[in-house]
Amino acid sequence: MEAVAALLGALVGSLLSHLSNRALGASQLSRTEHRDARDAVVRLTEAVEHIAHQLEGLHEDIKCDRRETYGRIGLVEQRLSKLESHCSPPPLCP
DSSP states (O other), rough: HHHHHHHHHHHHEEEEEEEHHHHHHGGGGHHHHHHHHHHHHHHHHHHHHHHHHHHHHHHHHHHHHHHHHHHHHHHHHHHHHHHHHHOSSSGOOO
């Protein structure tokens, strides 16, 4: 995920640089504009990394919930089978 965030950050930075150069001309860009663009890329990269970490945590939570759910379903199936085995003639069982 960090590699994806870095790639996205580089891509956004390149795009911002390209758009700025085309719109204003390379000689007209000030240091402040370069710094602002760099800061924007850093903020976007950090945001993407944060979202990636949040998604990883969510994925782990979902996997844990599924294990618990399927475990409980398995126990219910075993209990149901046990109850069904105690009923000799099925039509007489309630």
